[in-house]
Amino acid sequence: MEKFSRTRSLWLAFLLAIIVLGVFGYLLFTDGEHFKKQEIVDPPIELAEPELPLEIIEVDDSLPAQEEIRENEAEIFVENLAAEPTEAVRLTEGEDQFVRSDSVIALPSLEERVTTLEKLLDDEALADDTPVSVFFTEETREETTIQKMVESKEDHIAPVTIETESGETITAPLSELVKRDDIDKNQPVTEVRQEKKQIQTTVAELAKSDIAPQQEVTVVINHGNKEIALEELLAGEPIEKDSLLYLHRVTEADYQGLWGIIQSGLINKFRRGMRLEGMGPQSTLSVTIPADADEPLPDGLSSFLGKILNQKVTSSYVYNFRTEAMGRNPNLIFPGQQLIMIEFEADEIRDIYLYFAEHRAEEVKTFAISN
Structure with a gap:
């Protein structure tokens, strides 16, 4: 009797376990089907990434380099340094000018x-x-x-x-x-x-x-101005057709002689530059020539500007409009009665502009010898 009772208890426990497993399996099965139906009915939203435009940066080979820009500036500077000769150029003391070789100038007629x-x-x-x-x-x-x-x-x-x-x-x-x-x-x-x-x-x-x-x-009586062609004044002198002539009337301030006249004239002219009409308020071409640019180099050799000044001093023309005599002696200058004429070829002026424009880019401010 006791053995029969134990056997029945085991069967009840086994049956109860089967029922629990069945219920758990049913619940698990029905939930899975529910989720599957939801996935079919309500699919998830896919986020699309925006397609950004692809920007390709290309180097424009047509843009001029700095060297080319300076060369263009130099050409424009030379072309505009002296105006086309349409009327006589009046020369006054303290106002040096570059003129073309076929210009007519107005000088005092002195007696x-x-x-x-x-x-x-x-x-x-x-x-x-x-x-x-x-x-x-x-x-x-x-x-x-x-x-x-x-x-x-x-x-x-x-x-x-x-x-x-x-x-x-x-x-x-x-x-x-x-x-x-x-x-x-x-x-x-x-x-x-x-x-x-x-x-x-x-x-x-x-x-x-x-x-x-x-x-x-x-x-000395001033009878007014008289006009004279430079070609007539320099008759027989080998002046290049495309050359420019730097003109300076001698004054009491020219105590440094012809070297100082040319040096200060070039420094002032290149520094003051020129205004290009119709090109905006900033369209001025100019370069700075340091005051000591004509000094010897540290190795004792002549500087770029020093070589030019030396050559120009020895090849200058000195015209005395009181006596109407032309001379070539740079050591004989008389205030109030002489005109200094110095020939510059177009390439020389261009080279001067380029030389100091390149040093401007390098921020060179002095050519003085330093220990």
Whole structure:
């Protein structure tokens, strides 16, 4: 009996296990079918990635390089440096110009006379407003002594002129007058000085001056401007047809001579540059030439600009429009009466522009020798 009861309990447990497994399998099966139906009815949304445009960057070989840009600038600079000759070019002091070799220039028509003030004012051909430059010597007399002159003058070698109380006129260095036994260093003497003077005025104003009527004077009379062709002025000179001429009227400020004239002229002209009409406010071509660009290089050789200046100094033309004479001596320049003419071939100006434009790109600001 006991054995039968144990057997029945085992069967009940087995049957219960079968029922649990059946229920679990049913639930599992029905849920899977549900999910499958949902996948069929409601498929998932697929996110599409946008197709971005493909940008290809290509190098434009047609754009000019910096070297080509500078070369184009140099060509334009040369072409516009001197205007086409349509009328006479007026040359004034302090306004240097580049002109073409076939240009006509206007220069002062000057006449020089050695005369007296009285004779000059009697010339009825001269209008009251005629400009004149008058050169004369003015005598001044001062009572003094040899001793006072020694104490007041630093230069004892330069000749001085004195008149003694006896009326004797003596011209000698002060160092010699001191040694003379026949002259008392403390006795009164009269020092006579001859001072060269120059005035620029008109005929009418000259009549009101303090110059004595019989005073001998040298007068340069300005009769206005006269026009002259450069080809006529430089007749027989080998000037290239496409060359430009740099023109400068000599002034008192040209104490550095022809070298300084050319150097400062080139520096100012290239730095000031030129405005290109119709190209906008920034369309100015210019390059900076350092003030020391003509100095020797550290190895002692001549600089680029120094070589050019040396060649131009020795090949320059010096025209005296007072005497109407042409010369080639760069050491003889006279303010107010001379015109400096220097030939530059187009390629030379182009090379100068390119040389300093390249150094501008390299930010070179000086050519000075540094230790």
